[in-house]
Amino acid sequence: MEFALTENQEMIRETFRKFAEKELTREYVRWLDENCDFPPDDLRHKLADLGYFGIGVPEEYGGIGGGTVEMAIATEELATAGVAVAIGMGIVFIGGTRPLTEFGSEEQKTRYLPEIVSGEKKWSFALTEPAGGTDILGAIAATARREGDEYVLNGSKIFISGAHVADYILTVVITDKDTERKNGLSVFIVDAKSKGVTVSLIPKLGIHACGTCEVHYEDVRVPAENLVGVENKGWYQLLGTLNPERIATSTLSLGIANAAFRDALEYSKERKAFGKPIGQFQILQNYLADIAIEIENARNLIYKCAWLCDSGRRYDVEATMAKIVACRASEKAALWGMEILGGYGYTMEYDMQRHFRDYKQMMFSPISDEMSKNYIAQSFGLPRSY
Ligand SMILES: Cc1cc2nc3c(=O)[nH]c(=O)nc-3n(C[C@H](O)[C@H](O)[C@H](O)COP(=O)(O)OP(=O)(O)OC[C@H]3O[C@@H](n4cnc5c(N)ncnc54)[C@H](O)[C@@H]3O)c2cc1C
Incomplete structure (x- = not known):
């Protein structure tokens, strides 16, 4: 049994850690939270230069190969620095690269993957x-109903x-109403600027x-060539992308837990009460130790799932467990982080309130x-x- 990362995986961690230190400073991430509804384009381009969006994409489409372990490493670093950035950047994997790579046509892969x-x-x-x-x-x-060489989407x-x-919005719709639902769904690439x-x-x-x-589709005409995979087989095709999504969201929760733990630990060393750093009080040490245990548990399970996925083994149940364990770690870190920061945790001056708001989404x-x-x-x- 081998728990160590390969040299290349260590390099990926180092690269993304350095990127996060430089580009996702605490001040900038706070500014993003207060001012933006999506990470700016220049961040995306810098991450593209690092090869982030090419992870898991075959080289012939511009990718750099690698798999779920590499994705988890890079995403953990990004999410620890700023989870909203990691989510904003990561959507392309769930909505774009993963489904296109798994069940897109050759034309779709050639056209769309390089630009992602x-x-x-x-x-x-x-x-x-x-x-x-x-x-x-x-x-x-x-x-979606077929009309000539187009489909017309409503809903x-x-x-x-x-x-x-x-x-582009990868959209899942009913294409056969007269059968069991799971046998009547299809997946379409919808140009977001479509009428x-x-x-x-x-x-x-x-x-x-x-x-x-919220997205509304009113008689949206989509070329038939934008059907991804096989008509009415969309549900089965998507199952292959929903399990990696569970690993991905677990990694996002792990990032929040890391950040809340880091902030709570730092504060516990600086803040004084009764003439001592509050980190000297046993109960706060227990809080921090318990958070660290949950983080370690979550990380182990997430990387095990990523490894199972990359080695072609079944991992759906483990990925579902990882999702719960990582969410709990982020919850504990944010809730006890608030306790450790006392009144300051409740102010907008510290980031703990952001971790407290952010963990809930996951x-x-x-699921x-x-x-x-x-x-x-x-x-x-x-x-x-x-
Ligand atoms: C911020 C945000 C971002 C999101 N991003 C995306 C996205 O990009 N794309 C996308 O497609 N979706 C996205 N989602 C949707 C997300 O996947 C759903 O919110 C999630 O699946 C839960 O569905 P729901 O909110 O309708 O809750 P409901 O399905 O209405 O569930 C409500 C409650 O009932 C419980 N419940 C339901 N059924 C059962 C059962 N059988 N047994 C026990 N309990 C049950 C649930 O656990 C939950 O507690 C996002 C959601 C949010 C809030």
């Missing part, structure tokens, strides 16, 4: 609908991250620098804790509880 890798184009991923995200097969109502999506700045697409931002609690949107997106546990329990052979 170079940082030129932004993508978002539209699955969730207003009637429900957990029971997406029961809730989905958006449709609404909600909570779509980055749709307000996206060039009939309207996007509006939804104000939210945290992750301010990566906005989330608790239910892309809630409750649904994750349903999935894990079913893997033991127990009957579906719902």
Whole structure:
């Protein structure tokens, strides 16, 4: 058994850590949270120069290869510095590179992947609908009907991250109403500037620098060549991208936990009470030790899942567990981080309030804790509880 990263993986960690130190300073990340609804383009171009968007993309399409472990390493560094930046940048993997690489046509890969890798184009991923995200097969109502060499899309999506700045929105719709839902879904590349697409931002609690949107499609005409994969097989194709998404979101939670732990530890060494640094009080030491244990647990499980994924082994249950463990670590780090900072944690002067607002998004997106546990329990052979 080997836990060590390879030389190349260590280099990736070092590269992204240095990038984060230089480009994602605390002041800048705070400024982004207060002023932006998406990370600025120049950040994306700098990350493209580092090869970030090429991770996991075959070299013939401009990628640099690598896999889920490399992605987790780079993303952990970015998310620790600024989780909203990591999410804003990471959407292209879920909405673009992963689905295109896995089930896109040769023409689609050749046309779209190089412009994602170079940082030129932004993508978002539209699955969730207003009637429900957990029971997406029961809730989905958006449709596409074929008309000649086009499809006509109608419907609404909600909570779509980055749709307000996206060039393309990968959209999941019903193409066959008369069959079991999972056998009637298809995936389309929708040009975000198409006539009939309207996007509006939804104000939210945290992750301010990566906005989330409502998207409406009214008679949106999409060329038939924009169908990704096979018509009506969209659900099965997407399953291959939803599990990596669980690893990715676990890594985002891990980043928040790292940041909250770092800030709490620093503060506990500086702040004094009763003539001593507060970090000398046993109960605060216990808080910090417990956070560190949860972070270590989360990191181990996340990297194990990434390794399982890259080595072609099954990892769906482990990835679902990792999602819960990492969310809990970020929750504990943010809640106890607030305790450790006392009154200052509640002010806008310190970043702990941001970690406290940010961690919550990952608790239910892309899958809630409750649904994750349903999935894990079913893997033991127990009957579906719902
Ligand atoms: C900020 C943000 C960004 C997002 N980004 C994207 C994106 O880019 N693209 C995209 O497609 N979606 C996105 N989502 C959607 C996200 O995946 C959904 O919010 C999530 O799937 C939960 O769906 P819901 O919000 O409709 O909650 P619901 O499905 O209505 O669930 C409400 C509650 O009921 C519980 N529940 C439901 N069913 C069960 C059950 N069977 N057993 C036990 N409990 C149950 C849930 O666990 C939850 O506690 C985003 C959401 C947010 C808030």
